[in-house]
Amino acid sequence: MTDTTQNTRILLASRPHGEPTADNFRLETVPMPQPGEGEVLLRTIYLSLDPYMRGRMNDAKSYAAPVEVGAVMEGGTVAEVVESRDPSLAVGDVVLSHLGWQAYGMQPARQVRKLDPQRAPVSTAVGVLGMPGFTAYAGLLEIGKPQPGETVVVAAAAGPVGSAVGQIARIKGARAVGIAGGPEKVAWLEExxxxxxxxxxSPTFKDDLKAAVPDGIDVYFENVGGHVWDAVLPRLNTYARVPVCGxxxxxxxxxxxxxxxxxxxxMQTILTKSLTIRGFIQTEFVKAHYKDFQHEAAGWIADGSLQYKEDVVEGLENAPEAFFGLLTGKNFGKLLVQVGDDPTL
Amino acid sequence: MTDTTQNTRILLASRPHGEPTADNFRLETVPMPQPGEGEVLLRTIYLSLDPYMRGRMNDAKSYAAPVEVGAVMEGGTVAEVVESRDPSLAVGDVVLSHLGWQAYGMQPARQVRKLDPQRAPVSTAVGVLGMPGFTAYAGLLEIGKPQPGETVVVAAAAGPVGSAVGQIARIKGARAVGIAGGPEKVAWLEExxxxxxxxxxSPTFKDDLKAAVPDGIDVYFENVGGHVWDAVLPRLNTYARVPVCGxxxxxxxxxxxxxxxxxxxxMQTILTKSLTIRGFIQTEFVKAHYKDFQHEAAGWIADGSLQYKEDVVEGLENAPEAFFGLLTGKNFGKLLVQVGDDPTL
Structure with missing residues (x-):
C-alpha cells in the first residue's frame, strides 16, 4: 500500500564536472506537502527525462535558471490530482504539470493543464503531443520552412523530437533523411x-550521408552537434536553414x-552559402502556434502519419541512471520514468 | 587627347595565396572592342572597388563564379555611352554597368541601367544608392529587423555599407553603435x-564596447569578423540577429x-541565446525590395538623414594598390577609382 504521509524526491546534490554521475543526485524522503488555497496535491505518474536537464545542472547562464544545489531536479510530469483546493480540478483528474523528480508535488491549479485520456494516452502530453513534439513542429515549420521536394536531415532521429521532425517533413512533401545510432533505430526510421x-x-557515415543527399541539404534540424554536424555542414545548400534546438x-x-x-x-560558410542558423526554445512559439500544433498533431496521429515510441523506465529511483543513458543515446524513443500507476490504462 | 582605338584593362594574372600583391594583376592594352547589335560601347567613369572582389580572385566555390586567370577583373562601373547599337540608349547617356577593371567595355543595352544625373551624383549608383547602400538596407531591415530602442552594432562603420547601416538604424528608432579603425573615422561617425x-x-576596445551597450546588442551587422566579432559575441542578447554580409x-x-x-x-551560444545568424548577398532581396530602397534612400539623402563619403583614387593603373588598402581598412568612405572624366560634374 502506498504511504500517503511521505514523499520521495531526487535532489541535485552537487554540480557535475563533465559527465554527471550518481553522486550528483540524492534521493530523500520528506513529509507529504499540504496544498494551500488554489493549489492541488499531485501524484506523479510519468516523469519526462529530456536532454535540456543537463544544462539546468550547471551554474551557467542559459535560457532558464539553473536548478539550485539541494533543490528538486526539474522536469515535466503527468500526474493525478489527489487533493484539490481549487474548484477547477477534482480528485482523479490527470494533468500535465511540472513537479520535477518526485513522487508527489504541489502546484497552483492554474499552472497545470487537465488532460483528456479519451483523446490520447496521457503519457503523450510530455511526448509527441507535448514539448518534444512541439519543438519538432515549431522548429521545423517556423525556422526550417521545408518546401515540397526539399531535403530535410535530422539527427537523433529516433528520439521524440527527431522522429517527429522527419515525419512532419514528409507530411509537408519534403524528403526526410534521419540519422540515428545503431541498426535497430535505423530500422525503425525506415518503418x-x-x-x-x-x-x-558507421565508419562510412560521412560517405553514406553524401550519397543520401544527392541534391544537398535544405534543412538540417540540429539537436546533436559533434561529428554529425561536421558531416552535414559541407552538404548544406545555398539558403539552407538550420534550426538548433539541442x-x-x-x-x-x-x-x-x-x-x-x-x-x-x-562564419565564412554562413556567408558564402547564405545560411540561416537559428537557435530556439519551443516556448518562444507557444503563443502563436501551440493550438495549431495540438490540433494538427492529433490529426496526424489519428491517421497514422505521425507515429511515436516510448521508452519507459520503472521507478523514480532509476531516473538518474536513465538520464545518463539519455545523454549517450541509449534510450529508444521518448524516455519516461513511470513513477506511479497510470489510472487511465 | 584620348586614344579611341585602344582599350586599357587589368587582368587577374595569377591567384593570390593569402594577401594579394601587384603580381596577381596585369595591365594590358588591346584594340577597342566593337559593339554588336543590341550592345553599347561604354567608357568607364568610376570603377567601384569592393571587398567581395577578394573572393572572386580565389578558385573556390562561392555565391559567384571566380574570375578566370587571364580574364578582366570584375567590378561595378558608372560609364558613358560612346557608341550605341540599341535604340534604348544614346551616346552621352551615363549608365550603371558591370565592365570590370577597364577603361572601355561593351555590354548588352538591356543589362545596364540609365542614370539620371539630376537626381543624385552618378557615382552614388555604385555607392549609397547602389549595391553597398542596398546591402545595408536589405540586410538591416530584412534580417536585422531593428525595433525602436534596440541596440544595433555595426563594424566597418565608416565604410559605405556600415555607415548606411548605422544611419538607417537611427532612422528606424534604434541606437546605433559604430566600430571603425582610427580616430578620424570615429569622429566622422559621431558627426x-x-x-x-x-x-x-584601441587597447581598451573590448571594455569600450561593453560600456557602449549597457542593454546588450540586439542586432550586429557583420561585415568584418576577427577580433570585432570576438568582442561582440558575448554581448549579444537573447533573440539577437546577426546579418553576415562580409x-x-x-x-x-x-x-x-x-x-x-x-x-x-x-553553436551553444546560438542555442542558449536563440540567436539568428544569417549570411546574405544583396541580390537575394533585389526583386522584393530594390524599388523601395531607391525611393526611401533618395528621400533620406535629400533630407540629410543619410549621408555618405567617397574616397576617390585617380587612374585605373592605381586600382590594385587601392584595392590592397581596402582589404586592410585604409579607405575612408566608398572607394572609387576615377577611370575617366565625369561629364555630369
Whole structure:
C-alpha cells in the first residue's frame, strides 16, 4: 500500500564536472506537502527525462535558471490530482504539470493543464503531443520552412523530437533523411517512412550521408552537434536553414575542443552559402502556434502519419541512471520514468 | 587627347595565396572592342572597388563564379555611352554597368541601367544608392529587423555599407553603435549621429564596447569578423540577429586559425541565446525590395538623414594598390577609382 504521509524526491546534490554521475543526485524522503488555497496535491505518474536537464545542472547562464544545489531536479510530469483546493480540478483528474523528480508535488491549479485520456494516452502530453513534439513542429515549420521536394536531415532521429521532425517533413512533401545510432533505430526510421535512415556510428557515415543527399541539404534540424554536424555542414545548400534546438554531444564538455579554430570558417560558410542558423526554445512559439500544433498533431496521429515510441523506465529511483543513458543515446524513443500507476490504462 | 582605338584593362594574372600583391594583376592594352547589335560601347567613369572582389580572385566555390586567370577583373562601373547599337540608349547617356577593371567595355543595352544625373551624383549608383547602400538596407531591415530602442552594432562603420547601416538604424528608432579603425573615422561617425563610435584598434576596445551597450546588442551587422566579432559575441542578447554580409578580416587567410576550436561553443551560444545568424548577398532581396530602397534612400539623402563619403583614387593603373588598402581598412568612405572624366560634374 502506498504511504500517503511521505514523499520521495531526487535532489541535485552537487554540480557535475563533465559527465554527471550518481553522486550528483540524492534521493530523500520528506513529509507529504499540504496544498494551500488554489493549489492541488499531485501524484506523479510519468516523469519526462529530456536532454535540456543537463544544462539546468550547471551554474551557467542559459535560457532558464539553473536548478539550485539541494533543490528538486526539474522536469515535466503527468500526474493525478489527489487533493484539490481549487474548484477547477477534482480528485482523479490527470494533468500535465511540472513537479520535477518526485513522487508527489504541489502546484497552483492554474499552472497545470487537465488532460483528456479519451483523446490520447496521457503519457503523450510530455511526448509527441507535448514539448518534444512541439519543438519538432515549431522548429521545423517556423525556422526550417521545408518546401515540397526539399531535403530535410535530422539527427537523433529516433528520439521524440527527431522522429517527429522527419515525419512532419514528409507530411509537408519534403524528403526526410534521419540519422540515428545503431541498426535497430535505423530500422525503425525506415518503418516510419523516412526516405533514408543512416547510422552515424558507421565508419562510412560521412560517405553514406553524401550519397543520401544527392541534391544537398535544405534543412538540417540540429539537436546533436559533434561529428554529425561536421558531416552535414559541407552538404548544406545555398539558403539552407538550420534550426538548433539541442547539442547533446557537447553538454558534458568541460573545456574548449582542440584546434584548429573552425569558427571563422563556419562564419565564412554562413556567408558564402547564405545560411540561416537559428537557435530556439519551443516556448518562444507557444503563443502563436501551440493550438495549431495540438490540433494538427492529433490529426496526424489519428491517421497514422505521425507515429511515436516510448521508452519507459520503472521507478523514480532509476531516473538518474536513465538520464545518463539519455545523454549517450541509449534510450529508444521518448524516455519516461513511470513513477506511479497510470489510472487511465 | 584620348586614344579611341585602344582599350586599357587589368587582368587577374595569377591567384593570390593569402594577401594579394601587384603580381596577381596585369595591365594590358588591346584594340577597342566593337559593339554588336543590341550592345553599347561604354567608357568607364568610376570603377567601384569592393571587398567581395577578394573572393572572386580565389578558385573556390562561392555565391559567384571566380574570375578566370587571364580574364578582366570584375567590378561595378558608372560609364558613358560612346557608341550605341540599341535604340534604348544614346551616346552621352551615363549608365550603371558591370565592365570590370577597364577603361572601355561593351555590354548588352538591356543589362545596364540609365542614370539620371539630376537626381543624385552618378557615382552614388555604385555607392549609397547602389549595391553597398542596398546591402545595408536589405540586410538591416530584412534580417536585422531593428525595433525602436534596440541596440544595433555595426563594424566597418565608416565604410559605405556600415555607415548606411548605422544611419538607417537611427532612422528606424534604434541606437546605433559604430566600430571603425582610427580616430578620424570615429569622429566622422559621431558627426553622422551614431550614438557611440568606437575605435577597434584601441587597447581598451573590448571594455569600450561593453560600456557602449549597457542593454546588450540586439542586432550586429557583420561585415568584418576577427577580433570585432570576438568582442561582440558575448554581448549579444537573447533573440539577437546577426546579418553576415562580409568577413574582410578573414579573406586573406590561407589556413585554419590555431585552436582551441570555438565552433562548438559558438553553436551553444546560438542555442542558449536563440540567436539568428544569417549570411546574405544583396541580390537575394533585389526583386522584393530594390524599388523601395531607391525611393526611401533618395528621400533620406535629400533630407540629410543619410549621408555618405567617397574616397576617390585617380587612374585605373592605381586600382590594385587601392584595392590592397581596402582589404586592410585604409579607405575612408566608398572607394572609387576615377577611370575617366565625369561629364555630369
Amino acid at each position: 516510419l517512412g523516412f526516405d533514408v535512415a543512416l547510422d552515424h556510428r 547539442l547533446v554531444a557537447h553538454y558534458n564538455e568541460t573545456e574548449a575542443a582542440p584546434g584548429p579554430d573552425r569558427m571563422p570558417r563556419l | 553622422l549621429g551614431f550614438d557611440v563610435a568606437l575605435d577597434h584598434r 568577413l574582410v578580416a578573414h579573406y586573406n587567410e590561407t589556413e585554419a586559425a590555431p585552436g582551441p576550436d570555438r565552433m562548438p561553443r559558438l
